[in-house]
Every structure is written in structure tokens, then in C-alpha cells.
Amino acid sequence: MKQSITLGKVTKFMGLGFLSTLKDLFTGKLEKEDFINFLRKVVVPLASVLLFIGLWHMGSQSLYNIEAEFKIEKALNDQGPAAAEAMRECIASGDVSCKPNTLPSPAQVWDSYKSLLRDHNIISADKAAFIEKTAALNEKRIAEGKDAITYTGRPSFVDQIFRSLKTVFAGFLLALVIAVPLGIFIGLSPTLKSSFNWFIQIFKPVSPVVWYLLVFMIVKTLLIDSNEDSSFTISFISVGLCSMWATLVNTAMGVSSVDKDYINVAKVLKLGPFQKIFKVVLPSSLPLIFTGLKITLSVAWMVLIAIELLAQSPGLGLFVWEEFQNGANDSNAKIIVAMFVIGIIGFLLDRLMLTIQNWVSFDKTDAI
Amino acid sequence: MAYLELNNIYKTYGQDEHATEVLSNINLSIYEGEFVAIVGFTGSGKTTLVNLINGLLEPTSGEVLFKGEPVQGTSHERGVIFQNYSLLPWLTVGQNVFMAVKEAFPKKSKNELNAIVAEYVEMVSLTPAINKRPKELSGGMRQRVAVARALAMKPEMIIMDEPLGALDALTRGNLQDEILNIWGKEKRTALLITNDVDEGIYMADRIIPLRPGPNATLGPEFKIDIERPRDKTEMNDNANFKKTRNAIIEYLMDIGNERKLEASEEFILPDLSPKDFVNQFK
Ligand SMILES: Nc1ncnc2c1ncn2[C@@H]1O[C@H](COP(=O)(O)OP(=O)(O)O)[C@@H](O)[C@H]1O
Ligand SMILES: [Mg+2]
Numbered sequence: 001m002k003q004s005i006t007l008g009k010v011t012k013f014m015g016l017g018f019l020s021t022l023k024d025l026f027t028g029k030l031e032k033e034d035f036i037n038f039l040r041k042v043v044v045p046l047a048s049v050l051l052f053i054g055l056w057h058m059g060s061q062s063l064y065n066i067e068a069e070f071k072i073e074k075a076l077n078d079q080g081p082a083a084a085e086a087m088r089e090c091i092a093s094g095d096v097s098c099k100p101n102t103l104p105s106p107a108q109v110w111d112s113y114k115s116l117l118r119d120h121n122i123i124s125a126d127k128a129a130f131i132e133k134t135a136a137l138n139e140k141r142i143a144e145g146k147d148a149i150t151y152t153g154r155p156s157f158v159d160q161i162f163r164s165l166k167t168v169f170a171g172f173l174l175a176l177v178i179a180v181p182l183g184i185f186i187g188l189s190p191t192l193k194s195s196f197n198w199f200i201q202i203f204k205p206v207s208p209v210v211w212y213l214l215v216f217m218i219v220k221t222l223l224i225d226s227n228e229d230s231s232f233t234i235s236f237i238s239v240g241l242c243s244m245w246a247t248l249v250n251t252a253m254g255v256s257s258v259d260k261d262y263i264n265v266a267k268v269l270k271l272g273p274f275q276k277i278f279k280v281v282l283p284s285s286l287p288l289i290f291t292g293l294k295i296t297l298s299v300a301w302m303v304l305i306a307i308e309l310l311a312q313s314p315g316l317g318l319f320v321w322e323e324f325q326n327g328a329n330d331s332n333a334k335i336i337v338a339m340f341v342i343g344i345i346g347f348l349l350d351r352l353m354l355t356i357q358n359w360v361s362f363d364k365t366d367a368i
Numbered sequence: 369m370a371y372l373e374l375n376n377i378y379k380t381y382g383q384d385e386h387a388t389e390v391l392s393n394i395n396l397s398i399y400e401g402e403f404v405a406i407v408g409f410t411g412s413g414k415t416t417l418v419n420l421i422n423g424l425l426e427p428t429s430g431e432v433l434f435k436g437e438p439v440q441g442t443s444h445e446r447g448v449i450f451q452n453y454s455l456l457p458w459l460t461v462g463q464n465v466f467m468a469v470k471e472a473f474p475k476k477s478k479n480e481l482n483a484i485v486a487e488y489v490e491m492v493s494l495t496p497a498i499n500k501r502p503k504e505l506s507g508g509m510r511q512r513v514a515v516a517r518a519l520a521m522k523p524e525m526i527i528m529d530e531p532l533g534a535l536d537a538l539t540r541g542n543l544q545d546e547i548l549n550i551w552g553k554e555k556r557t558a559l560l561i562t563n564d565v566d567e568g569i570y571m572a573d574r575i576i577p578l579r580p581g582p583n584a585t586l587g588p589e590f591k592i593d594i595e596r597p598r599d600k601t602e603m604n605d606n607a608n609f610k611k612t613r614n615a616i617i618e619y620l621m622d623i624g625n626e627r628k629l630e631a632s633e634e635f636i637l638p639d640l641s642p643k644d645f646v647n648q649f650k
Contacts, residue, residue: 261454264424267441268448269471269521279467283458 053106060105067100096329104333109340112333120156127151155314157334161341164304164315167232168349171239171300172293179244179296180289183251184277187285193252204245208303212238212310231313238307243300250292254285290357297353301346316342369436370397371557372421372525377430379416390416392583394430396576398559403551405560405568406586407620408578414561415451417578418529421559422448434525444472447523449531451561453514455502462498465489465517472521488520489513492546508539515543519550525557533563541600544571552596565616569609570598575616579623587623590616 068091076084090098104112130151138148155163186192215238223230258281266280282289308317320338323331377394380387390413398404408414419425420432423442432439434446442448455464465485473481489498492512502510511531518526528547532540548571551558562568568575569592577587590612594603603609 261450261452262456264450265454265456267424268422269468270442270444271467271471275471280456283456286458 057106060103063102064100067102071098071100099329101332104336108330108333109336112330113337115330116157116334116337120158123153123156126153157319160315160319161345164308164317167236167308167313167315168239168300168304170236171243171304172297174237174240175244175247175296175300176293178240179247180251183248184255187252187255193256200245200248208238208242208306209310211242212307215241231311235307235311235313239300239304242303243296246295246299247289247292250288251285254288255281258284286360287357290353290360294350294353294357297349298346301349305342371400371435372398373433375431375433377420377427377432379420379425380428388582390581390584392585394586396586398557400557401555402574403558403560403572405562405572405575406578407562407565407568407575407616409580410563411581412578413581413584414578415529418527418561422446422527444521445524447518447521447526449514449518449526449528451529451533453510455510455513457502460499460501461489461494461513464513465520468517469520484520488516492516508535511535512543515547523556525559527559529561530563532567547571565613565620569613570600570603577616577619580627587619
């Protein structure tokens with residue numbers, strides 16, 4: 001029996017099953033009974049998105065009105081009717097100087113999104129031009145043993161996204177490298193398990209802010225001689241330490257609860273300790289380890305924003321913080337754009353892990 | 369001297385007030401080249417007995433001697449076919465067998481090992497499925513993989529815990545013949561646990577019933593004096609077969625009745641009669 005990989009299978013595998021329903025709709029393959037399904041899986045979610053945007057629009061509109069009302073009232077009380085009238089006109093004209101500062105409407109957020117992209121294109125072009133201009137000079141400098149000149153301009157929004165992803169992956173890798181081996185040792189030995197238990201129970205609930213401060217204290221001292229920017233190091237280590245607990249606990253649990261039948265096989269075949277771990281214990285606990293890794297990645301992404309903000313490490317968190325401090329007329333809209341980007345990337349990361357997890361796990365009930 | 373010897377074996381699970389003595393005073397001798405079957409009801413302690421012999425469990429008291437030496441842990445000399453197949457689901461058929469062969473013959477080259485794997489997978493007619501994973505196989509096929517895995521290690525003694533229990537009659541018959549073939553050809557010693565008296569008579573030299581637990585102990589042995597190779601259809605007309613079969617079944621039924629008797633003595637139902645519901649609604 002040959003297995004073919006179809007679009008349907010792949011999308012279902014990745015938890016994006018509604019895509020194939022959409023495809024069926026357009027290719028006319030939709031059966032009657034599928035129609036209900038289509039309503040439930042496509043139309044209703046779409047309607048809820050529209051409803052969400054509608055409510056948001058109305059909400060922002062009324063917040064805008066409250067804020068405008070208040071400004072006019074204030075002008076009236078402080079400076080008299082003429083000033084109030086001027087303020088009313090100023091607000092109506094949409095002038096930046098007197099614009100009410102509140103929750104931005106969906107349209108404003110969309111505009112900000114486009115302006116952020118435009119900004120990115122400008123910066124990219126600028127960067128490319130800079131690299132071209134300095135290429136010859138840099139070659140010479142490298143030949144002379146000097147450092148190359150690098151672009152030090154402002155990072156664009158897209159650059160910030162990639163910086164954040166880099167930090168999160170570095171943190172995730174750190175968590176993986178610490179938590180999986182440690183989890184295996186803890187799971188294998190009841191002694192280690194009881195000696196580490198207090199440690200896990202106490203450190204697991206510690207908040208990201210505290211982890212950041214702890215890492216900051218240590219890394220600052222360790223890197224005291226180097227004048228490199230340690231913010232990236234500090235933030236990825238904090239992210240890793242915050243997020244590794246789910247993997248640690250799940251790995252230990254998976255390893256200590258391997259099916260007795262498999263352990264008996266290992267004993268009867270007289271597998272050595274390494275063979276036993278790599279051929280029996282690990283494969284059988286992979287599904288649980290991956291569940292842990294999935295949680296770790298989503299926690300890492302969630303705490304990243306707060307940690308970047310504290311560490312002043314470039315990325316989405318810092319972007320949000322700077323926009324908030326900066327208080328420009330479209331700052332609020334940009335913050336909301338960042339919020340959506342953070343949410344969507346988090347969702348995609350989750351899907352990515354789910355896909356890998358489906359890939360490596362086997363159906364336990366089928367196998368025995 | 370017996371090849372495998374069990375002397376005054378007792379096995380208790382649990383401790384203190386939770387302790388149950390599953391096996392009591394088990395004595396058994398198996399001689400080299402013999403094929404012995406143990407029959408017993410489910411839950412009587414057959415798997416426990418098997419695990420004591422293959423070294424997965426230690427007796428609470430008494431000793432298990434294999435070739436005169438006390439059994440300490442598992443050994444490649446004693447191959448095991450588990451009741452529930454126990455294949456590793458993340459490995460293919462070939463990989464499952466290869467893993468065992470590699471442990472049994474650490475000095476052989478990869479090619480030699482692969483040849484052994486191919487030979488035994490072919491023996492259980494699974495060559496077309498060699499690259500499949502257990503979940504893609506039927507129960508019968510999985511059990512054949514388990515048989516191939518145990519036999520490919522070429523153990524001196526092979527211990528089978530209800531190896532064919534979950535199979536349909538046809539597959540069962542085929543596998544019985546395959547196991548008998550290998551046993552006859554390579555003159556190994558075999559211990560078969562089964563709940564099927566006919567299977568025991570067809571395959572074994574001796575049948576020993578295990579009385580129901582707790583405190584299960586072995587009953588009297590029944591010798592099967594039917595010449596090999598045996599033929600199933602001919603055997604049905606064999607007077608000796610009929611006699612032995614009836615004797616064993618009678619013995620097992622007697623134990624069953626004893627058990628029922630004990631049960632009825634222990635639990636006396638309260639003397640109640642159902643209420644007359646019909647009258648209530650009138
Ligand atoms: N690890 C264990 N701990 C406690 N009781 C057990 C354990 N294994 C088996 N038993 C009990 O011992 C009895 C015999 O079990 P088992 O040897 O599996 O019987 P069989 O293989 O004949 O069906 C059963 O009552 C079972 O509940
Ligand atoms: Mg059993």
C-alpha cells in the first residue's frame with residue numbers, strides 16, 4: 001500500500017483542515033452534508049472575525065468621542081468658549097496636535113501596518129545602499145586587519161520581528177539543551193527525582209521579571225570585562241530559564257512512565273544502559289517530551305516580550321515599549337499592530353511544534 | 369540433573385496486609401530437549417511463573433535452577449515470547465528483530481546480522497512486511513514478529529507465554545507447526561504456557577495443569593505418548609489422545625467445580641424476595 005501525500009492530508013496534519021474545505025468549495029467537490037461543516041468551519045469563524053472588528057470599531061469610536069468631549073470641556077473651563085470652539089474645529093479637522101489619544105480604530109491600525117511596511121522598505125533600501133557604498137572600503141579595512149563598518153541605522157519593524165524570533169529560538173534551544181537531558185536523568189532515577197523535586201516546585205512558578213533580574217545579576221558580573229552588548233545574552237538566557245520547566249517536567253514524567261512491556265523487552269534482550277535509553281526509553285517518551293517542548297516554545301514567546309522590554313534588547317517587546325514611551329499620534333495603532341503580529345507568530349510557532357510532534361509520535365494504543 | 373528446576377517456589381505480590389501469595393510450593397523439572405506445556409485458567413499465575421523462569425521476577429522463596437545454576441536476571445540462553453507481543457511500536461518489523469539479533473550476537477558483522485533477520489522474518493512469512501511498523505500489522509502478524517524475534521536470538525530454551533492466545537484458529541495452527549518445526553530441527557528445550565488443552569496435547573511431551581490462584585500450585589502431570597510428527601486430523605481418532613484429553617479436561621473441570629463450591633460457601637446471599645411492583649401501581 002503506497003501512501004500519497006495530498007493537500008488534504010498535509011493541511012489536516014498541520015491542523016489547518018478548513019483549508020481543504022475551502023478548496024473543495026472552489027473546485028465544486030463539496031457534498032451536501034459537507035455544507036453544514038463548511039458553515040461551521042469557515043462561515044462562522046469568518047463572521048466572528050467581522051463581528052470582532054465591528055465591535056472594536058464601535059468601541060474605539062465611542063472612546064474617541066469621550067476623549068474629544070473631555071478635551072473640549074477642558075478648554076471651555078480653562079480658557080473660555082472661544083478656545084472650546086477652536087478645539088472643536090481642530091479635532092474635526094483631524095489635526096495631529098489636538099487628536100484625542102485613545103484606542104485606535106481598525107482602519108488606523110491597518111494604516112499603521114502599511115506605514116510600518118513602507119518604513120521597512122525604506123530602511124532596507126537604505127541599508128542595501130549603505131552596504132554597496134561601503135563594500136570596497138570594507139574590503140580594504142579587512143585587508144588591513146580593521147573591523148568592517150556595519151550599518152548602525154534604526155532597525156525596521158520587520159527587523160525587530162526577526163530579532164525577537166532569534167531571541168526566542170536561542171532561549172528555546174537553551175531550554176531544550178538543559179531540560180531534556182536533565183529530565184531524562186530525573187526520570188530515570190527516583191533518588192534524583194526526589195532530590196530535584198523541591199527545586200522544580202519552587203522555581204517553576206517564578207515570574208519572568210524575577211528570572212530576568214537574576215540572570216542580569218549573574219551575567220553582568222560574568223561579562224564585566226567585555227564591552228559587548230549583553231542585552232541579547234541576558235534576554236535569551238532569561239527566556240530559556242523561564243520556559244524550560246514544562247519540558248523538564250514532561251520529559252521526567254515520560255521517562256519514568258515507560259510502558260512496563262517495553263522495559264521487559266529491554267531486560268530480556270539485555271540491552272546496555274545506553275541502548276536502553278536511546279532505543280527504548282527515549283522513543284517511548286518522545287510524545288510527552290514534545291508536548292513539553294510545545295508548551296516551552298509558547299511560554300518562551302509569551303515571556304519574551306516582557307523580558308526584551310526589561311533588558312532593552314531589540315525586538316518586538318522593545319518596539320512596543322518605545323512606541324508607548326514615544327507617544328506619537330500613531331503610536332497606539334503601532335502597538336496594536338505589534339500585538340497582532342505577536343499573536344499570529346505565537347500561533348504559527350504552536351502549529352510548527354504540533355506538526356513536528358505529529359511527525360515523531362506513534363499511536364501507542366495501536367502498537368502493543 | 370534436570371535442565372530447568374524449580375524448587376519450592378513461592379511468589380507473593382505486595383506487602384503486609386496487601387500481600388497476596390500468587391504461587392505456592394511450585395516444583396517443576398524440565399529436561400533438555402523436552403517440550404512441556406502448562407495449562408491454567410486466566411489469572412492463575414502463569415505469567416508470574418514464566419517471569420520467574422526467564423529472570424524478570426525473583427521468587428519470594430525457593431530457587432530456580434537453570435543448568436544447575438540459580439537464575440539471576442534475564443539471559444540470552446532463555447528466549448521469551450511475551451503474551452502481549454511487546455514489539456517496539458517505533459521500530460519496523462526488521463528493526464525489531466535486528467535489535468534482538470544484534471544483542472544476541474554482538475561479534476557478528478552487520479551483514480551477517482541482516483542475514484539472520486531476513487532468515488527468521490522469512491520463516492514467519494513476513495518478508496513482504498519487513499519494513500512495516502507494528503501498527504500496520506494484524507494481531508497474527510505481530511505475534512509472528514514476536515516469535516521471529518525470540519527465535520532469531522537462537523536461545524537454548526524458549527519460553528512462550530500464551531503466544532497464540534489472540535490468534536484465529538487457522539493462523540494459530542500454522543504457527544504451532546512453525547514453532548514445532550524449529551524446536552524439532554534445532555533440538556531446543558521449550559516451555560509453553562497455554563489455556564488451550566488441545567494445543568498443549570498437540571505440541572507438548574508433558575502437560576502440567578496450574579491450579580487456580582491465589583496459592584496456585586502445579587497439579588499432576590499428564591504424559592502425551594503420541595509419536596511425532598503429529599497430525600491433527602489423525603490425532604482426533606487416536607485412542608491415546610482421547611483418553612489423555614478427557615483426563616486433563618476432567619481434572620480442570622473438577623478444579624473449576626471446586627472453585628465454584630468454595631465460592632458458594634463463602635458468599636451466602638441474603639434471603640430477599642423482590643417486591644411486588646405490579647400491585648403497587650394498581
Ligand atoms: N505486579 C503485580 N502486582 C500485584 N499483583 C499481580 C502483579 N502481577 C500479577 N498479579 C496478580 O497475580 C495473579 C496472577 O497473574 P498472572 O501471572 O498475570 O496470571 P495469568 O498469566 O495466569 O493470567 C493475578 O491475580 C494478578 O492480578
Ligand atoms: Mg498471563
